[in-house]
Amino acid sequence: MLPESTDVLVVGAGPTGLAVAVALAGHGMTATVVDRLAEPPVTSRAAVVHAGTLEVLDRIGVAAPLAARGLHSTRFTVRDRDRVLAAVPFDRLPSRYPYALLISQAETEVVLTDRLTALGGRVRRPYELTGLDLDDGGATARFADGGTVRARWVVGADGMHSRVRELAGIGFGGPADPGESFLLADVRVDSTLPRDQVTLFLSRQGPLIWAPLPDGTVRLVATVTDAPREPQARHFQALLDERGPVRRPDRVLDVAWASRFRIHHRIADTYRSGPVLLAGDAAHVHSPAGGQGMNLGLRDAVALGDALAAGPEALDAYAAERRPRAEEVLGFAAGLTRLAAAPPAVRPLRNLLLRVVSALPPARQRLAVRLAGFEPGRG
C-alpha cells in the first residue's frame, strides 16, 4: 500500500533512486520509494564503481560493503592490439579507495537496498507512475493501479526513458537518430591479459573494453554498427579477433550474460522544475566508454539527498551544480569514443601522443583522477 502523502516521493529504485533514499535516511528523513518492477533486475549492466564515487558513497555507509564484494583493479590500460599506449595507475589516487571497483550492478543494488533496509526504509513494488499533477505546494502522483500519492517533492530517478521528466515537461535534447549501438557480455575467456586491470582497446572499428569481474568472468563492451538481437559467443570472439590481442589471442569459452543497447548523448534541459528533481539516467545518458554513467548518477543521488534535507535553496544549487558535471562527463566519454575511432592516417600520431603523454606522471595522474570521477574541489 502507498501512503496518502509523503514528503519525498522517489520514482525508480535503480542505483540512483536507492542512493537518494539512503542519503535521506541518513538525514533522518523517510522517502517513499516506488518501482514499477515487481522484483529488482538481476543482470550485470554497469560493472565499475570508481574511487571518486566510493568516496561519496562512504558518506552514506555504502562504500565499505561494496568494496568488500568487488574486485579491486589498480590500473587502466589503453592498447592498440598488443601495444600498450597508456597505463593509468589508480593506486596513487588521493583516496581511501585507490582502485576501480569491478562489481555487477545487481550486486551494487543489493548493497544499497541492504543499507536502506538497515536504516528502516524499503522499496514499494510494483507501482508504476502514470501521471503527475504539479502545483505550488508539490505534486499529486498517479499510479497504474489507480492509487495517488501527494508529495512535497518528486525525484525522477526512473531512468533514461523517465516518465517523471516527460510529465514535468522537461526537455531531453539530442538528435533523433537511434543513437550509438553497443554489444556487451560477461564471458568466460581463456586470456593472458592481466586480471588486475581494465583494458581499453582502441581500434578502427571502435573501442573494446575488457574488464575482469569478481566471479572470474570478463566484461566486454564494444561499439558495433549492427548489434545482433541475441548475441552469442561467436560475436564476442569476432570482436576480440578484430580488436583484441594478436600475439596471444583471447578465446571465448562461454557467455554468462549478454545484451545490446543503444544510447544517445543527452542531458535534461534542467534538473529541477518546481517540486520535480531529476537524477541519474533520467537526467543524463551517454556512452559507457570510461564507465561513468552509473557513477555520475550515484554522485547526483547523494548530492540530491543532502539538498532535500537542507531545504529549497539547496535544491536550486543542486540543479545548477550537477548539470555541468554531466556536461563534463559527456564530453569525456565522447572524447574517448573519438580517440578510438581515429582514421587510419591519424592513428600512428594518436598512438605516439598517447604514449608520450602517459609517460608524464602529472598527465597520468590527471587522467586517473578524471576516470575515477573526482569532481572539482578534490585531488
Ligand SMILES: Cc1cc2nc3c(=O)[nH]c(=O)nc-3n(C[C@H](O)[C@H](O)[C@H](O)COP(=O)(O)OP(=O)(O)OC[C@H]3O[C@@H](n4cnc5c(N)ncnc54)[C@H](O)[C@@H]3O)c2cc1C
Ligand atoms: C543492458 C544494459 C547494459 C548497461 N551496461 C552499462 C555499462 O556497461 N556501463 C555503464 O556505465 N552503464 C551501463 N548501463 C547503464 C546503467 O545501467 C545505468 O547508467 C544505470 O542503471 C542508471 O541508474 P538509474 O538508477 O539512474 O536508472 P535505472 O537503473 O534505469 O533505474 C530506473 C528505475 O526506474 C524504474 N521505473 C522506470 N519508469 C518507472 C515508472 N513510470 N514508475 C515507477 N518506476 C519506474 C525502473 O523499473 C528502474 O528500476 C547499462 C544499461 C543497460 C540497460
